[in-house]
Every structure is written in C-alpha cells, then in structure tokens.
Amino acid sequence: MKFLERIVENMEPKFAKGSKLEKLHPVFESFMTLAFTPKEVTKKGSHIRDGVDLKRTMMTVIIALIPCLIFGMVGAGHWHYVANPTSDVDVTNFWADFGPKILYGLTVLLPLIIVSYGVGLTVEFIFAIIKGHSLHEGFLVSGLLIPLIMPADVPLWMVAIAVAFAVLIGKEVFGGTGMNIVNVALTARAFLFFAYPTSMSGNSVWFGGQPDGFSGPTALGDLATFTSDDKTSWAFQSVSDFAEVYTMEASWMGYIPGSIGETSAVACLIGAAILLFTGIASWRVMISFFAGGLAMSAIFNAWGANEFMLLEPLHMIALGGFFFGGVFMITDPVTACQTNTGKFIYGFLGGFLSIMIRVFNPAYPEGVMMAILFMNIMAPTIDHYVVQSNVKRRLKRLKTA
C-alpha cells in the first residue's frame, strides 16, 4: 500500500489551497478518504475517538441491502419471463433457471443503479465543490435504495430526473446529509409517483419488458379492487380466492410481482438482522412499525367492512413494500424521531398508517411510502413533545424540592 500512499501524497499538493486545482479539493478528498483514513488527529476534548465513522455505517447498510438486491434481480428476471414466455425458461418455479433470470435481472438493475449513482453523485459533487467540503456519505445508501423501490419497467430518464429532484430538493437545499427532513429515496419515488403515475403504478409496469396488452398487476393492485362496490371489477371473488393465488408462503418469500427489491419479506428480514445486530437501525422504530401494521390489520380484520379488510394480518404485512419500508426506510435515523420514546410512537404510527392508507385509499395501494413520508414530517413534532415532557419533569423537581 506504500505506493498508493505515495500517489496520494504526491497528489495532495496539487489540490492544496492556492494551487491550480484548489476548487477540486473536495473531489480529491472524497476519493482519497475512500482509500485512506486521513491523518487528521484530535486537537482538544477527547483525544481518542471511537473507530466508527459514517463510511462504515453506510457500508453496513449497503451490505444489509444485498439479499434484497439479489432477490430483486432474480424476481425481475422471473416476472419478465412470465410476461414473455419462452420454452427455455421455466416460470412455474421461481428458483428454476436461476441463470437466465438473474442475467435478465442484471440488465434491468445495473442500468438503474448506474443512473441512480451517476446522477445523484454528480449533484452531490457539485454541492461539495460549491460548499468546499468532501462528499458526505448519505447518498451511498440512497443511491442503492432508489433502484430497489422502482418498478422493473421504469424508464431510465425518469429515474434520472427523480434522483436529481430528490437529492436537490429533498436533501441539499436543507444542508446535505444529516439535515434532510424527508427520506431521500422515498422523495424520489414519490416524485415519480405523482409526476408520472402511469409509469409507477397500474398493471403494466411491474414485469420487465412487458409486451403490449399484457396485464400484470401486483397483489396489492388486485386487493385494491375489493374496495369497489362494483363486484364485476373485482380481481377475485373473495379474499380467500386471493389467498389461494398469492399464498402466504409466496407473499413472505417474495414470489409475487412488485417493485424490484421490496417483494421478499425474508430477504428484508436478513437485512433487518444485520441492521439490528449492528445497531444501525433502531429496534424501537422497527419493532413498533411492525406492531403498528399488525395492529391496524387486526382492527380491520375484526371490523371487516369489505373483503380487503378480511385479509389476515400476517399476510397483509407481507405484501407490497411494508417489509422493505419497515426495515430500510422508516429506520433512517436522520428523518426518524431522535428520542427513544419518540421512536416507539413514530414507528407504531408509521406501520398503523401504512395499512390504513393501503386499505382506505385504492388510489394509493402502496400506503407505506405515503405513511413514512408523512411520519418523517411528523417526527420533529413527536420529538418536541417528548423533549418538553423531559423539560417539565426537571422543572417539577424544583417545585417538589
């Protein structure tokens, strides 16, 4: 590594203050710090510091996303071949003909990832140069989350616009990593959802390279038809018919169509295990999110006003983006509540509202996105009341003393 070190040391003066490439110092610094922890030492205060830093934290989230990423690739391939049957690929079994499926999945995901990182990092670098600091690591995770919450058939230019919008309006205008109010990845998805609804929802976007006329709704899209009074528009006769097609096992394993990375609850759970073990995601938020979702589903179950509500709670949460949202989105520490008590309230309401929006509003079968964005905005308010109760408690100490 000595020779790399020498390269870095030779290059450093070229970017130093007063030299020609001074303006590009943040870019140099960003790449340099990927390879080396800088020489920076503590000056005062604590002379020793914990080994942990934001790079390692973010990297761990990326590792936790890998099961979803791989599953998403296989899924993208599988549903492509379902929509475009060929004799070479077996679509009766999800895991059969793994090779061609994952290869197709790669052709879908790789461009998405390249566009997402390419556009996002470009915007980030422009801001880094303007503000004169090195690249902050937040986008390393957002850049991978965004492809995973897109439908397989989304046009790349849309992704590019959405990423640019999310990074610019969702994050950088507030001051960059750590300052944003709403989740960056979900901002990108919400932007596309409202700007180009036909490419983000409906029956023709979930199966990659889908031929014209092929109708391929998601499980949630089918469920949403239950809310109509007109029984002829129902996708299934009853919720038990639905559960025969989209079985509990298929829903948990992820053998159902949906956004690329969100379908498999099991893959999300592997990621969840990594995040919870390392403590990056708050168990308070995650557990209460699932508790909230199950509670709302159970209430609907007991109420039973329509067929949709009769779906079993454990089945309900396995569909759509509930698991992906609960593991990777709502746990984003920047946009979540920061107090421990607040985290419980925040997570619970997030899960509760996800299922409520999903069932009550057929226009948004994916309630998770809306619920999490809404809770992001509510989080500071929840924190405010938690902190105020702490302030009052300590004031009371004076009166009783």
Place this chain on the structure above:
Amino acid sequence: MSKTIKLRKGLDIRLLGEAEKVKTSVDAPETVAVKPPDFHLMTPKMEVKAGDKVKAGSIIFHNKYQDSVKFVSPVSGEVAEIVRGAKRRILEVVIKADSEIQYEQKTVPALEGMSRDDVLKTLLDSGLWPFIRQRPIDIIANPDETPKAIFISAFDSAPLAPDMDFIVHGQDEFVQKGIDVLSKLTEGKIHLNVKGNGAPDAAFMNAKGVQINNVYGKHPAGNVGIQIHHIDPLNKGEVVWFINPQDLIMIGKYFSTGMFDASKIIALTGSEVKNPKYIKTVIGTNIKKLIADNIEGDNVRYISGNALTGEKIEADGYLGYYDNQITVIPEGNQLKFVLTKGWLAPGFDKFSNSMLFPTWLTGSKKFRLDTNTNGEERGFVVTGEMEKVFPMDIYPMFLVKAIMVNDIDAMEQLGIYEVAPEDLALCEYVCTSKVNIQSVVREGLDVIYEECM
C-alpha cells in the same frame, strides 16, 4: 443518610498502560508553572514580574475582576518567565524552582473558633480558593455565593484514572480537616461519593460530617456532575461547589500546618509509557523529569489529565493545576489504508461502543488507541448512541444542537446548568459524526455565564 446510585449507562474504555500501584518519587522539577487557562473564564492580573523571588504560597496573580481570588506559587524560587500568547493573553507563569522548597509560614487559628467569614478569608488569602470549583459553568467558585451543597467525588472513573483510594491512603487526618473546613462554608450537606463496587479507603469511609454515597457504574460515574444530577440535582439559580480529594488534602494540610503544600501524587499512564506508575510531585510540575527514559517512540501525545478530557502538552510542558494524571498515547497522524486499518478493516485494533467493530468479541482485551479521529466530521446522522453513554435525564444531542444554534432558552430548558464538558466527553468519543462536543458545550456554558449569571 447515605444514598446508593446505580448507573446502567456509560462506557469503560479499556486502554493499555494502567499505573502500577507503587509510589515513586523523582528529582524535584527545575521549573514549575501555573497556567491561567486552567482556570476557565478567569483573567489574571499579575502581582509578580520576571526575576521576583517567591516562596511556596506567595501570591503570584489574582483574578482581575474579583480581587479576592488569589493564586499562589506551588514552589519557592524565582519567576523565570511570563509566557504570553495571542492578544497578550497570559498562558504560563513559569517559576524556576529551588531544590529545597521554602514555604510561606502562616499562623492559622483553631478551626473551631472560626466563623464562615474567617474561613472564607483564610482560604482566599492563602491561595487555596481556586481548588473549590462550582457547578453550573464549571469554573472556580464565586466566594460571594453560598452553595446548597458541596460534593467530593472520591474516585475517578476515567480511562486509566489514578486510584484515589490508593493515593489518599494514610491521609485520614488531612481529609477530615479539609471536610471540617468545607463544612463551615455551607448550610447544606457535604456529599462524599465513593465507588460502590470496591473497597474505599478508610480515609473516606471514616470521614465525619459528610454524607457518604455509594455510586455504582461505568465511567462517567466518577464525574461529579453525574453524581450531583442523581443525588441533589441543580436547578436554575442554584449553585453547588465541588473539590478533588487531593486538593481537599492540601486545604487540610494548610489548616493544620499553616503551609501551602502543593505536593500531590499523580499517575503516569498510557500505552506508550514503559513503566506506568504513581509519582509524588507538585502542582504544575514540568513533566520532563517524570517521563524521562520511560517513553516508547517519539511520535506520541502527552496529555495532562486523562485521554478523554485532558489537555495536550509538550514533552517539556507542565502539569495542569487540577490534573492527577499524565497520559501518553501514540499520535494517529498516519494515513490508514481502508482494508487494513481504515473503515473497511476488520477492526480488532479499535475500541468501539458500536457493534460495527468486533470489540464485543475481545473480552477484557486492552487497547492501544491513537489520536486519529477515525473519520471526518459530518452532520449528526446516527441517533441514540450518545444516550447510551450519558447517564443523566437530559437529551444530549438536543442540548448540543441548542448550543450550536445559540438558543439560550432551549439550552436552559434542556439542562445546560447541570452539565460540564467532561460529562459529555464520552458522547464525543462515541460520536459517529466526529463532532467536537466538549468544545461546543464549553462555548454554550460561556454564553450562559455571560448572559444569565
């Protein structure tokens, strides 16, 4: 009535280089310095100039804005130099020490007959007053105020901190005398807080006129601020005073003998010290003789105090006024390659409170940590990590953010009166975003002092 405090939050950083329990002595230092910056927010007004002869206990400067608070020379000799920094701020008053210390001999009347004012005046005139410090703000106590209580933390829980029980052993008489002096200063209680899990020295356990509280837990359990918070919390407008055990002994000695005896026992610790040990020396000693032939390598950092809150000094620098410890650790000014020692390395050489490093696998292994920040400064991202090491009913991150935006109302509500920088030292240690939290807290306290005191 004694209280038992059990703290679950905190962190003991396992560093290499704990001092072996032997008391050694070295030759008397050639120079000794009193450093005005050790007394935060105090502006010195010199009473001596270079070349003047002083004895141990002679006044060398006083507080420019509070004449009664005087500072004395710890040794006898000649004022060698008054070192000034930017804006002519006085950084060090260096005294060339005699080989044999001459004391300024005073007569102190019997304590029993003295009123509060007499005791106060004796403490102020003798230069003992700066040992008594106050919360809030964490500065020298204001003699015009009356504290609601006085706290003595009888143990130090910081990394590699000296064992106070070992240091005070056999000084029962002076500890008691010191406590008797303090008891004249307050109507309230004197709290002596001893380590719950351990056998506190008889000098503490047999003390009369104090409430002895047992404090259990990891660092920062030994911080007086944490103890105050759990035993007799500070509210706005209240003041408590606190003092170190060794400084208490100096007060006790003065009231017994009439001499300002600045000798103390300090621990020489840290991974770069060949033989970590206890050394008998004086306040403000030059550390050159203390560390002679006992340091590995030369790319090291000398810290007066512990690794979390101490002050960086040079190899021929001076011990801080209140410090009981010198820590020597390696400097971290090298590039660290990502896969071997950087952010993607397995990290068996790093001590981390997060589960991202295998520290939890290493049992009771001790670590050789350097001064590298292990990452660059960022905005706050990770939440909840500070709460794990901050055993107060206060939200540290909210408080720090309130200070950063200079919101005085919010600072007051969030509990700035109860904290000192040292209480948040562990928060600074664990911070993923590498924010210099202690400096931020100090700035906040300075603002509060200016605006609200």
